[in-house]
Amino acid sequence: MYRLIFKMPLVCAFTSLLLFHPSLVQSDHSENRNGISARSAADLVHGVIEAGRTTYSQAIVDRLGKSHSLKTTENWKQENTLPLPAQFLMMSSRMSNQRGIGMRYRLMSLWPINPQNAPPSQTEQRGLNQVAQQPGEPFTWVVQKNGLWFYEAIYPDKAVAESCVFCHNHHPKSPKTDFKVGDVMGGIVIDLPLGRRFNKKPSDQFLFPPEVVADYVHSILESNRAVYAKHVVDRLESRGVMSSSENWEQDQSLMLPAQFLMNTSRLIRRKGLGLDFQLISLWPINMKNSPGNEFEQVGLETVDYHPIRPYSGRVKIGRKQFFQSIYPDLAVAPACIECHNAHPKSPKRDFKLLDVMGGIVVTLPVR
Ligand code: HEC
């Protein structure tokens, strides 16, 4: 976890807590020096998608399937069960894609159960073939769609569990019935927009502004959390199938949406991508979610009265540079304020709908 100090006079009460002393970085408008390469941006985006997918598969589907025999089925809406991992990913990607931030992602396969998940063009088909044969590396290229250039990366989606193989091989609509554990079953296709005037250079030369990559990461996190809150927690609770609780591990219940996000962030930290995110607040239920330094304190105060845009900045730790964005986290549903206002450990009891309740901090490595 990175606890950073930024834009501050050198004297600061928190400095003693730091392993390294961060130095201020002059703002530099040259994108060349400070951007994130297209390949790294795609790796970060894919890392977040995969960590969300793993949280859902392991901490929700596998755990509740074993402990509570809560089933995961294709017709989850009618059957009061959990959506399949692929359906979870697709609902989340649809939500993120509809936000119109430019970056898009999808799950596809050469052997799809749902024909809509087939590659829409020959380029995607070639890429899926390539990652099926060489799953160690994503397949990347630059494509033009409707006059706009995209950096496209395809990462393999593997049969990580026996259940993947069993269900697909036995599904009446599956065109392939001999998947084995470890096989590539499809791919996660990520499109990053490069603009209209792009003239084909080696694609890795293309650099993305870090604030844009932070927006991508934030969009995926928000979508995962919203899909989990709406289609898992709210639905199963309102139908009396299962409740959610803070102590989900002991109670054999569903974790809270905030915990879904925190669980994903624990997984991403282990990947060693240098990417990190946290949910923090000036009025935290859990003291661990307090701002860790002056940058986070100022950022939370700022998004509280400028809730439209994130609060961002750069920092250097040792020889490494990081970029941070703090996005406001709004009370979008009555449940947010009901639970926080009534929680015995909450220091604030008068949250109103659409108040800023805290912030999501996204930390990225930059050159
Ligand atoms: C209980 C059955 C079931 C399980 C378990 C399951 N899937 Fe699927 N999977 C489906 C269904 C059904 C679809 C089509 C969903 C839709 O309507 O878009 C699908 C879609 C997919 C797709 C998109 C292409 C397609 O077939 O439409 C991929 C890739 C995929 N699954 C991979 C996996 C992997 C990897 C796992 C294990 C981690 C897994 N699936 C577990 C049933 C299952």
Ligand code: HEC
């Ligand atoms: C059922 C109760 C409940 C609901 C509903 C709920 N939260 Fe929380 N929230 C918690 C708890 C408990 C924590 C502390 C989790 C932990 O231990 O880290 C938390 C943590 C947070 C944090 C991090 C700071 C803190 O308080 O520790 C934020 C920000 C937050 N929630 C915002 C929201 C928003 C926005 C919503 C609605 C979209 C929401 N919460 C819905 C109970 C809830």
